Amino acid sequence: MGSCSRFLLAAVLIASVTLLFPLAHGQKTREPLTEGDVMQLLQGGVATQRVGKLAQEFGIAFEVSRAAERNLRSAGADDQLLQILRELGPGKGPANPKNETPKTGAPAATGILLITTDAACKLAVDGEDAGELAAGASKRLTLPFGEHLVRAVSNDEPTASVEWAGKVEKPEQALVRLVLAEKVAAIKSKPLPASATPTQAEVVIWKSIENSTRVEDFRAYIQKYPDGAFSTLALARVEKLEADAMAKETEDKNKREEEERQAEIRKYTFPVVHHHRSVLTRCWGHLQLTADGAIYRGSEHNVTFSKTNVVYIDERSGAACLRFHLMDGTNWCFLLVDEEDVRDQKLRTFYGPSSLGNRVVEKWGFISADNGKRLLPPNQGGTGQPPRSLRR
Numbered sequence: 001m002g003s004c005s006r007f008l009l010a011a012v013l014i015a016s017v018t019l020l021f022p023l024a025h026g027q028k029t030r031e032p033l034t035e036g037d038v039m040q041l042l043q044g045g046v047a048t049q050r051v052g053k054l055a056q057e058f059g060i061a062f063e064v065s066r067a068a069e070r071n072l073r074s075a076g077a078d079d080q081l082l083q084i085l086r087e088l089g090p091g092k093g094p095a096n097p098k099n100e101t102p103k104t105g106a107p108a109a110t111g112i113l114l115i116t117t118d119a120a121c122k123l124a125v126d127g128e129d130a131g132e133l134a135a136g137a138s139k140r141l142t143l144p145f146g147e148h149l150v151r152a153v154s155n156d157e158p159t160a161s162v163e164w165a166g167k168v169e170k171p172e173q174a175l176v177r178l179v180l181a182e183k184v185a186a187i188k189s190k191p192l193p194a195s196a197t198p199t200q201a202e203v204v205i206w207k208s209i210e211n212s213t214r215v216e217d218f219r220a221y222i223q224k225y226p227d228g229a230f231s232t233l234a235l236a237r238v239e240k241l242e243a244d245a246m247a248k249e250t251e252d253k254n255k256r257e258e259e260e261r262q263a264e265i266r267k268y269t270f271p272v273v274h275h276h277r278s279v280l281t282r283c284w285g286h287l288q289l290t291a292d293g294a295i296y297r298g299s300e301h302n303v304t305f306s307k308t309n310v311v312y313i314d315e316r317s318g319a320a321c322l323r324f325h326l327m328d329g330t331n332w333c334f335l336l337v338d339e340e341d342v343r344d345q346k347l348r349t350f351y352g353p354s355s356l357g358n359r360v361v362e363k364w365g366f367i368s369a370d371n372g373k374r375l376l377p378p379n380q381g382g383t384g385q386p387p388r389s390l391r392r
């Protein structure tokens with residue numbers, strides 16, 4: 001093979017090696033040179049300095065073993081190239097990742113970082129995957145001089161990570177201790193944030209109580225899922241149900257009080273008849289006794305009496321008479337009768353002295369018409385007999 005054709009072959013080989021890595025320039029992904037690649041370059045007559053540069057640029061994928069050294073030497077490798085190749089080694093990456101071609105043929109300056117961590121993690125160097133590291137283990141990284149960023153992400157807790165950023169400027173090994181376990185523990189001990197997506201169980205529970213009117217159902221839900229997807233809704237339901245319950249309670253209380261009032265009124269309301277002597281007519285109605293006096297409600301008129309009432313036996317009719325006299329001098333005498341009498345407006349029965357058992361009215365007060373079974377409220381008036389003026 002003449003020198004001319006050798007040169008041509010070398011040019012073709014360089015081109016083909018370059019074509020093997022068409023993305024090499026400015027790209028992070030590149031294939032390191034195999035032993036075969038280097039052999040081809042050397043056998044193709046590429047200068048050892050140039051081969052060294054290519055190796056530094058792309059990295060190498062083989063170990064410079066004794067056998068490899070023999071092969072490379074036989075292909076034309078010199079000491080300087082072998083030294084470069086030994087330093088690169090497999091997995092050590094290109095010595096010059098920034099693709100800056102050193103001005104001289106001298107190997108790029110590198111330093112070694114000995115990375116240790118206290119938690120199993122994935123390592124990334126300058127954003128590139130650098131493998132995994134077990135807790136307590138260490139890893140040796142050969143990096144070119146310059147700024148680097150080492151990042152460890154916990155295998156156990158992907159949100160826990162720790163970074164080392166620093167400058168490699170000496171060839172001596174530097175220890176980088178990545179403290180990660182503490183971060184992992186801190187993240188793991190944090191309570192889970194409120195989940196926007198409820199669990200199936202939570203949805204089932206919510207669906208089962210959604211239309212409930214029992215405040216306890218929603219309280220139980222809130223207790224079980226204080227930060228649940230429906231907790232705001234559940235709180236609103238609790239508030240509404242409580243407000244409703246309170247309103248109902250007030251309504252019930254008012255109703256109960258009104259019923260009691262009406263019962264009280266009924267208890268002290270008596271069917272009565274009274275005479276209008278002047279026109280010889282009778283009026284039918286009800287007399288309600290109150291602590292303040294009495295209220296008469298009849299078909300013809302309503303009259304309110306003050307405390308000037310008195311009970312006595314109407315001597316003329318012989319019936320128990322509730323007599324009232326008003327400040328204007330009018331006197332009203334009500335006889336206690338039966339409800340049916342009022343309804344039919346017929347005086348069939350009235351309660352006379354015998355019904356009252358001829359009891360002496362010792363106090364100004366009311367005696368019930370039905371043989372004393374109904375106890376009338378005490379009159380606030382004086383004692384003794386009705387005023388002499390009211391007697392006949």
Ligand SMILES: [Zn+2]
Pocket residue numbers: 274275276282283298300301
């Ligand atoms: Zn009347």
